[in-house]
Ligand SMILES: [Ca+2]
């Protein structure tokens with residue numbers, strides 16, 4: 001691990017969620033000697049019992065499939081240090097190597113509005129609404145939603161290994177685009193488990209409440225393709241002009257998760273999508289036409305541009321972004337770093353948000369942004385000889401992206 005970890009005297013908590021449906025989560029936790037009495041993450045270290053995902057049997061119709069999805073991040077370590085007494089979140093120096101890697105400083109100079117006023121939906125475990133890091137950074141509370149509890153308070157709930165996941169994801173968007181308005185929507189419980197019918201509803205909600213970027217750091221096995229989610233994605237794009245960013249998944253193999261697996265090529269050629277044309281979805285081909293264009297799938301690399309061991313990959317992956325040891329707020333006024341394609345995706349969401357906060361060059365439409373962003377990545381194939389052609393067009397370079405759209 002990093003020097004930073006040693007310096008902090010942190011608990012190092014390795015969480016390795018299984019990523020196949022019906023397979024138990026195996027968590028492997030190692031804990032260093034605690035030197036910081038403010039550590040607030042001891043609960044996570046106690047989550048060691050295997051949790052079995054089960055397909056819900058009660059709802060067998062496709063509309064309420066009961067299929068489960070899960071978050072794709074894993075906590076690498078958490079410092080337990082207290083931070084953010086100021087009520088603001090800066091672009092944290094702890095992540096400086098990553099900022100250099102993705103040219104963030106130059107990008108933020110190019111986009112002085114820093115994403116001001118752009119709503120970014122974080123469809124996740126909720127966030128810690130009380131964390132001072134989010135003060136002044138959230139969409140109005142009338143936009144908030146919790147599809148797990150069925151209420152309007154998407155506060156993260158302690159007790160599972162995914163506790164803090166949404167807080168991390170939201171903060172990564174904010175660190176790239178500090179004036180974005182985060183719209184928190186809770187669809188995963190504290191174990192990072194959710195139901196795709198809720199995820200479909202969450203996408204609808206996000207679009208209807210003005211989210212221009214929708215981040216989904218979650219996914220399910222590609223075999224669990226879901227017409228309800230597919231239709232929600234299509235409608236968010238076609239009817240509301242939203243852009244979508246999907247984490248590729250942490251399988252470490254070529255099994256890219258759904259929905260990420262669907263967004264590189266025209267979905268109308270996908271047999272699973274064709275099945276959504278009939279009732280009750282009636283997902284017409286025209287509705288699908290722009291889904292791939294307005295969506296991005298994101299895998300993970302480390303700070304040396306080597307593919308992360310955990311990152312899913314394959315010919316259908318569009319790009320990669322740093323996703324290891326990304327530092328940010330953790331619930332209860334604390335801080336942590338996380339690793340996962342869950343962390344790679346919100347860097348891309350933040351990049352889109354920076355673009356949306358500015359006037360685009362004449363002739364460039366919002367729906368052009370994702371493919372321009374993908375096209376302006378830096379190829380890292382040469383650094384990943386075993387994965388050439390399997391890790392998308394390259395690694396995020398926000399400066400090059402923004403230079404092409406302003
Ligand atoms: Ca709630």
Ligand SMILES: [Ca+2]
Nearest residue numbers: 263264292295
């Ligand atoms: Ca795409």
